[in-house]
Amino acid sequence: MRFNIGKSGLLLLISAALLLSGCKEEKAKIGTAAPTLAAYDLSGNKASLEQWKGKYIYLNFWASNCGxxxxxxxxxEKLSQEYRDNIVVVGINTDKEDANIQALLTDMKVSFPNVRDQLAITQERYQVIGTPTSFLIDPQGTLQGQYVGMMHEPQLKAIFQKAKG
Structure with a gap:
């Protein structure tokens, strides 16, 4: 069987192959490098895990409609202040762009960094199915733990204490 795709078809096929070969599928796996963020801070600047390299990062995926x-x-917030020398809490908001999360964060007196993942790319990389879901990343950028569901203060404190060393 012989196909005649022509020059334009061949060019399209080669372009698609090159485009796909440049895409690196990132998936969260404990013990491996944490996937990069595809999120922006509340001022519209691109967020990166590199901003907090050298500290443990507690990534917390959350939504404004999640009790x-x-x-x-x-x-x-309390633990982010108590452990600020060793651990940074980073909220990853999963709401659509029209949600006013800044007002919510202000009302709740949340000072730890928060970023938005409106396109759900970061959620996909971390394989987040529901919120809250959190990840602990060590100072070298390696995923150390995944925590699905709401955590109570004793559980969170144990995670932060263990990370502190």
Missing amino acids: GCLAEMPTL
Whole structure:
């Protein structure tokens, strides 16, 4: 069987192959390098894990309509202050762009960094199915743990204490 795709078809096929070969599929796996963020801070600047390299990072995926997420926030704020020399809490908001999360964060007195993942690319890389879901990344950028569901203060404190060393 012989196909005649022509010059334009061949060019299209080669272009697609080159484009796909440049895409690196990133998936979260404990013990491997943490996937890169595809998210922006609340000022519209691209966020990167490199910003916090040298510290443990507690990535917390959350949504404004998630009761468990909102219930965790005061404890995460408290621990982010208590352990700020060793660990940075980073909120990854999964709401659509029209949600006013800045007002919510202000009302809840949340000072730890928060970024937006409106396109859900970061969620896909970290294989987040629901919120809250969190990940612990060590100072070298390696995933150390995944935590699905709402965490209570004793559980969170144990994670932060273990990371502190």
